[in-house]
Amino acid sequence: MSHGAGAIGQSVRPLDWEEKTSGTARYAADEPPSGTLVARVLRSPLPHAEIKHLDVSAALRVPGVHAVVTAADFPAGRLYEHSGGPYSDRPPLAVDRVLYVGHEVAAVAADSATAADEAIRRIVVRYRRRKAVLTVPDALAPGAPQLHRREAGPNVAVATAEHWGDIDLAETNAVVSAEGTFRYPRVNHACMEPNTTIAWWHDERLEMWTSSQAPHFVVHELAALFGLDLDQVVCRDVSVGGGFGSKSKISEHEALAAALSMKCGRPVLLELSRAEEFAFTKPRHAFTTKLTAAADADGRLCLLDAVIDVDNGAYNHYGPSVMRAGIKQLGSMYRPDAVRWDARLVDTNLVPGGQFRGYGQPQTAIGLETLMDELAEKCGQDPIDFRISNSGLPDTTQLSGSQVGSNRLRECLAQVRDRIGWDAKRGPERRPYRGVGVSSGMHASGSYAYPGGNTSAAGVEVRTTGEVVVRFGGADAGTGQRTILGQIAADVLGVPMDRVGVIMADWDETPPDMGAWSSRGTHMGGHAVRQSAEAMAARLCELGAEKLGTEDVTLADGDVVSDADRVAIADLVDLADESADGALRIDTEYVEPKMQPYWTGIERPNISATYAYAAHAIEVEVDPGTGVIRVLHYAAVHDIGKAINPALVEGQIIGGAVQGLGAALGEKLHYEGGRLVNAGYVHYPLPRATTVPSIDVALVEGPEPAGPFNAKSVGEIALIPAAPALLNAVYDATGIRFRELPLTPDVVLAALQERDGVTPRQHHLARRPGRWQIGLFRALYPYGIHLLLDRWGTRFARRRTPRAVERVALPATVAEAVAELASPDATVIGGGTDVLVQRDQELLFPTVLVGTGAIASMRAIDEEPGGAWRIGAAVTLAELASWAGTRVPMVAEAVATIASAQIREVATVAGNLGQEKRCWFFRNGFDCYKRGGVSCPCYAVEGDHRLHHAAIGGHRCQAVTPSDLATVFDALGAEVVLTGPSGSRRVSITGLYAGPGELDLRTGELVEAIVLPASALSARGAFVKLQQWDGDFALVSLAASASIGDDRRWTAARYVFGGLAPKPWQPPRLTRALAGTVPTADAVAAVLDQDLSWEAHPLPGNRWKLDAAVGLARQATEQLLLGRTRDEEWR
Amino acid sequence: MAEPGAALRVDGDVVPAGAPGETLLDVLRASGSFAAKQACGRGECGACTVLVGDRAVMSCTMLAALVTDEVTTAAGLGDAAADLRAAFADHAAFQCGFCTPGQVVRAEAVLRESVDRSRDEVVREMSGNLCRCTGYRQIVDAVCAVAQTRQCSREAAR
């Protein structure tokens, strides 16, 4: 354990490491007080409507319900304060109208989740639908319905058009310019801990256990909403499972839990589900930035000119300051002569945007840093050199007003060049489709955005036990602030770290603080603790000097030390008159002298005391066959001033960079009719361990007198340069400038084809009468069919009534299982990994679950006479993979791409084959054709169908069969044994399916086994899969098998595609053409192309899947020819 | 026909198995065992990972009624995983810590199966556990470090 003076700069273990790693740390939902009720929220299903009638009386009559709240429970006109003044626009519950899907209308608290859910269903609301504006252009169109009365114009919450610097000079100097329109989408924080609150009103106080980064905003807002004094609200110190800005202000569920508890006096737990978390928490604001950048003849940046539209969502929250931060960055990184902007924050009928790590800067950085690259190219300069020569300088005031002290951006850029191997990778030896890109980044350390933002308070206490306790009123959502503050106190007081404890968040125990937001944790909190610790050190030395009889004393190892003697600080506590209860405590408030506020008329205030800088560089490889981008290397160099805890600093940098990459490569919230489509991790490609490279971090340290111990911020900055560096790397690899995130394979592949002038495939629909009906139907969708089915048809949608499971049966024989399945309410359960999920998604409510795990024959894999193998349907995927490993490697390879190791441990073969379609509309609650019945639309026709829908053979439903095993087994010519009341029968894999993910079973039948023919074990196989993350369902997959003779001729070749069609799909011409030949990848691609022309009927957005299929066919063919596996190829 | 059990063994204790349709995670949390976390409830993230016997599984999509083996949560790993937990601390392999009990349990299962693990293997084996904070590198660093020390001590013991 490191010793006191010197704790700064050490990678000491996080103070709470034992609790966090053993699962004993207490998060908000853990250990609820006894008698805690469960709360649920009733949300608007419509994006814009009037509430004509709201009746909660039936809900109140549900047994076990203790409280229901609606807008009527709050005083009329009461609003959240948020950033205050004219920006404050949101009531705690919907009043008379709803402005987005998910808008809170009422909340209930009950003894159990079941009762609360039931009560929610009993609330009667009649809405009158109003026209909704779901995009910025719609909101700004003449005659658009207005969400609020706004002074800046219809649906314009805030507008600002100004400039910094000398525009005339900039325009005169401009010789070269570059411009583009850049789009950054809505992105969710996806904190691993869903928003969770327990509120308990008792003894005239509101006690909160809440997952918050900043108790300040919770306490102040709740006090104002309920007319309480500040000391009537207290947030207890709980562990917080990630925030990234989302929990840095009050969240609606906190107010609702409080209101419910105040109504019934019981503790109330309100925990958002993951689906609610994705759909209804406030995402990053989407920006559309039209940016022009110009440089003079010498390559000096002279002008940045931006037109920015920010999608505010339905309420302001912190949209005005997010927009301002995005603009401010344009005048804070480089040294142009002028920056001009014209920006609008636009109201739409979508869930409001909110604070997210980076706070407006990631959105404008993609434009700024792309255009810096383009200008460099136009000026004939290297992108890194160009940035170095234009970098802001230390000890200057920038156009934005930032009074910069230290600035080591130039060192960062120089170092990142070496660390990524820039010169070699861009040199003559470069490999095709590989590229490197760079981006700068900057961020302030805290901001004076609200009154009090320049102050921070902390207490430091020494106890007679020798412990040192830091008391700090902010919360640590995972930033490591708790540990950093402890290190500062340890360092100043010269005590070992293991004697330091930190109490946070709970204002009964700490002085109030505004908390961790705007990267202020280390700067503000660090200064406050330093100041209090220094005062404590002085006091201890004073006491020690008296005790030791000499003025010449210092602090070391928990003692006050003189030349001759020492005394433990613990023994000094009782000598101080002001000590109480065995503790000497000093609280101080730190006021940051360098910060200037926004609101006092200073034209360009210096809102922060220090500014951090960074340079990131990325190497990518783009697969021209599928459009997939792989990040090969990533280097991040940060001007940090001083790393108080280097391991934690590195963690912030890596974590931030990976979040930035996530948004660059796949994360995006997709809406349909104002409702979120991808409300789950399965449809929202968060980075996984396998999808990110090992990020190389270097820290540039040096003096920064304004920072505590020279430290500058690190919380937000690392996210900002990730996406622009990736965009620049992809340009370097492909020559294509992408201007919109995320770069999913469809976008990349389509752009590559356009670059290469590939003519789009023709599908000869006029000559395919079998497709006419569907073609016509699809063509009419935008002309009324969709609207008709969506508005009217869904009124007749079938809804399943939740029912509890009454019994779990564990038959020992197949016959017993078949007997159980005679009941229509019985369902087979293998591992449960889809059945239980479907129950959660309200797709399936069986009352009897029939487990197959105890049926010995179904758990076995046996060889049959003749060399075929019979695989029991209840064999798990893990067992299948280990059996298949050397026998049928393709099966093992395919299994390795399915879900996760944990799922593969329990998921069964039959479960995989029989899992329901994964269409994101169907799974996420849309009343679609398959969920709701014939009167309902298929949302994929008009909605986002780029990734997960059929491009071949789609009918009224466009979903595909998600099972990878189906694809592989079909390629191997497997048969399925189905057993029912009238005995067993065998079907082919295609015969197994009636539709996408729908088994064609007779009543009482179950899948008993799969039979792999002997040929499957002798054939060569290849499985390739295009997926968004390792374990994802196939966007497109291909299983190919062939028997290859000594003369190298292929016999019995089968290519089967997954993800392309409702069922596994075999291209007919290709199968015929391959027999008896020695194919090449080109030949296969050519024949497949024919098949795709004549068989496919893609939707407008998923044509690319056919091209990707050709790319996969090339890969698989090469593997078959060489006998290579996917893994070998990757090495 | 076999009967689903009426009780479960969890971290050395016996807890009631709950209603027929309940998931293992629900049963754990209802019985006061909070180490396994619910982050998605749909088998997509790994926060609820526990050992059933020696297999790491997602407790949120596991029917409690089908569990017969002893269940071990992060809180029940005990001294066997002390080195792993310390490595997580030393490598800053957690930030908010919400995913951590699941990560630790998964890592322990991976290392129990074999300590002879390449970095790529560790990455792949751990990829079912989402973490929104760390960006994974430090988690992989920690698991690889423990794989190495356990391998060395095993060889030394030979």
Ligand code: FES
């Ligand atoms: S909570 Fe179980 S996997 Fe996410």
Ligand code: FES
């Ligand atoms: S440490 Fe926060 S999610 Fe992993």
